[in-house]
Amino acid sequence: MTKDPVVKKSPNVMAEVVVNVLKEDGSPKTPEELENESAAIIADGNTPIVHGSKTASALLLKSLKDEREKRRELEEEIARLKANPDADPSGADAAKIAELETQVSGLNDIIAQKDVVIRYPVMKDKWNEFEEFRNSPDNQGMNLNTAVKAFLTENGLLDPVRPGLEKPTGGEPAAPSQKLTTEQIADLRKNNFKEYMRLVNNGTI
Amino acid sequence: MELANFAEQFASKTLKRSYQKGVFNGIVNREYEGEIKKPGDRVNILSFLNAGELQDYAVGTDMAVQRLVDAEDQLVVEKRKAYNLSLDQLEDVFTYATDIPENLIEIQSQALDKLIDTYVLEKGAQEVKAGSWLGVDLVVYGAAQTMASIVTTATGGTVTLVMAASDIDGATTGATVENPRDGTSYFGGFVSPADLYKGFRLRSTAAFVSPWYRISGITSSVVATLTEWDEAVSGPDFEEGYTLRGLFGGDGKSFPKYGAGDASLLTMSGLGWEIQAAIATAITAATIYDQATMLAEFLDENEVPDENRHLTGTPAIKAMLKQSSELQPSGIVEIYEGVVINGRVGKIGGFEVHSAAGARVSTRASHSPSSGTGGDVVLSAATTGNQILANHIGFMTYGDKWSETRVVNAENQFAKKYQGLYLFGAKVPRYRRKYGAILFGSF
Numbered sequence: 001m002t003k004d005p006v007v008k009k010s011p012n013v014m015a016e017v018v019v020n021v022l023k024e025d026g027s028p029k030t031p032e033e034l035e036n037e038s039a040a041i042i043a044d045g046n047t048p049i050v051h052g053s054k055t056a057s058a059l060l061l062k063s064l065k066d067e068r069e070k071r072r073e074l075e076e077e078i079a080r081l082k083a084n085p086d087a088d089p090s091g092a093d094a095a096k097i098a099e100l101e102t103q104v105s106g107l108n109d110i111i112a113q114k115d116v117v118i119r120y121p122v123m124k125d126k127w128n129e130f131e132e133f134r135n136s137p138d139n140q141g142m143n144l145n146t147a148v149k150a151f152l153t154e155n156g157l158l159d160p161v162r163p164g165l166e167k168p169t170g171g172e173p174a175a176p177s178q179k180l181t182t183e184q185i186a187d188l189r190k191n192n193f194k195e196y197m198r199l200v201n202n203g204t205i
Numbered sequence: 206m207e208l209a210n211f212a213e214q215f216a217s218k219t220l221k222r223s224y225q226k227g228v229f230n231g232i233v234n235r236e237y238e239g240e241i242k243k244p245g246d247r248v249n250i251l252s253f254l255n256a257g258e259l260q261d262y263a264v265g266t267d268m269a270v271q272r273l274v275d276a277e278d279q280l281v282v283e284k285r286k287a288y289n290l291s292l293d294q295l296e297d298v299f300t301y302a303t304d305i306p307e308n309l310i311e312i313q314s315q316a317l318d319k320l321i322d323t324y325v326l327e328k329g330a331q332e333v334k335a336g337s338w339l340g341v342d343l344v345v346y347g348a349a350q351t352m353a354s355i356v357t358t359a360t361g362g363t364v365t366l367v368m369a370a371s372d373i374d375g376a377t378t379g380a381t382v383e384n385p386r387d388g389t390s391y392f393g394g395f396v397s398p399a400d401l402y403k404g405f406r407l408r409s410t411a412a413f414v415s416p417w418y419r420i421s422g423i424t425s426s427v428v429a430t431l432t433e434w435d436e437a438v439s440g441p442d443f444e445e446g447y448t449l450r451g452l453f454g455g456d457g458k459s460f461p462k463y464g465a466g467d468a469s470l471l472t473m474s475g476l477g478w479e480i481q482a483a484i485a486t487a488i489t490a491a492t493i494y495d496q497a498t499m500l501a502e503f504l505d506e507n508e509v510p511d512e513n514r515h516l517t518g519t520p521a522i523k524a525m526l527k528q529s530s531e532l533q534p535s536g537i538v539e540i541y542e543g544v545v546i547n548g549r550v551g552k553i554g555g556f557e558v559h560s561a562a563g564a565r566v567s568t569r570a571s572h573s574p575s576s577g578t579g580g581d582v583v584l585s586a587a588t589t590g591n592q593i594l595a596n597h598i599g600f601m602t603y604g605d606k607w608s609e610t611r612v613v614n615a616e617n618q619f620a621k622k623y624q625g626l627y628l629f630g631a632k633v634p635r636y637r638r639k640y641g642a643i644l645f646g647s648f
Binding site: 185186189190193197203 | 210
């Protein structure tokens with residue numbers, strides 16, 4: 001049976017290090033083992049993942065919906081397990097509940113990040129800077145949305161895009177239609193025979 | 206197709222076919238100024254008469270101003286040809302075919318381009334520069350008696366042939382002379398219209414002649430009017446007081462002003478005379494290439510550009526070109542394959558060769574052979590020669606207009622008629638006469 005991997009946050013960057021929650025023999029890892037494994041991956045210098053950066057813009061919303069659906073399922077599972085504590089004398093469900101709550105927490109982070117990227121696409125490339133901004137002493141504890149707006153404002157990314165000068169509308173005129181009416185042909189024949197002759201020779205008339 | 210469109214469609218399709226199939230459209234230019242609106246209209250063709258000049262420049266000295274001498278020749282739209290076709294089943298034509306039947310266009314356009322080709326080629330033959338005709342010259346040697354004399358006039362000159370006393374019988378003059386060129390005896394006077402527009406010159410010896418003058422009119426068998434080839438009567442190359450060039454003689458190519466100190470030909474005695482290409486020469490597979498190169502030489506001597514030269518002859522020309530390529534491999538002849546445009550059938554001697562079918566190539570009678578003298582002179586039937594035009598595209602300007610095109614109800618029938626009016630005209634500007642040459646020959 002496969003289980004969803006644990007999503008751990010690296011301490012300084014609002015990014016994720018993906019770690020599998022099961023050992024090779026299928027038994028669950030302890031929280032300490034998960035923590036140590038995450039720290040080791042981060043210490044190796046792996047590039048943190050910015051959720052939403054690899055997803056095409058057109059598919060971001062769909063993936064956000066998928067994440068929310070996954071979170072809802074996990075929350076239902078947690079609620080179900082919590083609703084009947086007497087059915088678990090060994091305490092295995094408690095471990096599972098903790099694990100599920102960890103996953104839900106991770107999913108909440110993913111959803112929040114994708115939500116920000118959807119609303120402010122410029123954040124896709126600015127996430128690392130935003131994490132530094134959010135973790136600075138002056139900004140710690142700020143609500144995510146508030147922090148995003150503060151970051152965008154400070155960096156002038158919320159300013160309305162100035163349209164600039166209008167594109168020039170001159171240039172080559174549209175080519176006239178090649179099809180001439182009978183009246184136009186007659187007019188050419190009577191008043192501009194050289195042009196009429198040219199069009200006869202090239203097959204236009 | 207609606208009935209309303211028939212008139213315009215007929216005009217445009219017939220014109221297009223004629224422009225493609227007719228020879229004329231490949232050998233004329235349309236460089237005129239103005240718009241043709243109705244029959245008789247005149248449009249202008251601009252020509253510059255004097256050659257370009259450069260002058261030595263000296264510091265501190267004013268430069269002389271070269272005046273550009275231009276002339277406007279006028280093209281007169283002199284021809285008007287009409288269609289008046291009964292189409293009593295016109296609607297049936299449209300339901301039977303979705304467009305004007307091709308064979309209707311074909312036969313109508315054939316009639317049109319035959320008309321135009323004949324007109325253009327005839328006009329070209331009349332306008333070629335005197336001295337650019339290739340045929341058998343009629344030569345009358347001078348003797349103790351002067352055989353011809355020229356008197357200058359305001360428009361050029363008048364030549365009078367001098368007859369021996371034995372050639373005069375009352376009011377009748379006539380002579381039979383043996384032509385040293387072919388050994389045949391010919392009438393020793395002017396023949397109209399055989400000699401009209403050809404070149405005439407006075408001759409002292411083979412190396413001392415006058416320039417070729419244009420026979421502009423034939424008054425009688427012994428009197429003709431002459432003009433310069435370009436109808437000029439004055440200019441920097443005219444001797445003072447004379448209205449014809451080169452009256453002090455030259456070697457046939459060079460005519461120094463005032464000659465080499467001799468008296469003018471006007472007062473010289475013992476002169477003979479020549480008519481250029483008076484008799485048609487034979488054109489065969491063995492001679493066509495040489496004749497084409499001689500035509501090219503005429504154009505070269507007049508500094509006509511090498512490109513865009515055309516030679517228009519009868520279909521026999523095409524056969525001779527093929528035969529000529531076998532006889533003279535060095536004279537490579539290319540025969541076009543595929544779709545024929547403007548009658549092009551090949552190339553020879555720098556010319557694009559066009560084949561004009563039917564009687565489009567103009568003909569004229571040669572100078573008449575004769576026997577007897579005075580009142581006993583008897584003229585014989587002369588051979589007919591084709592006037593094969595060799596020209597640069599700048600030689601002749603052509604203007605046309607399909608002036609009217611309409612479908613009307615027939616007056617006394619329940620039928621319809623198509624009526625169309627086509628106007629055209631052509632002009633060889635005087636200065637451009639040197640852009641053409643004629644091979645006067647028979648097959």
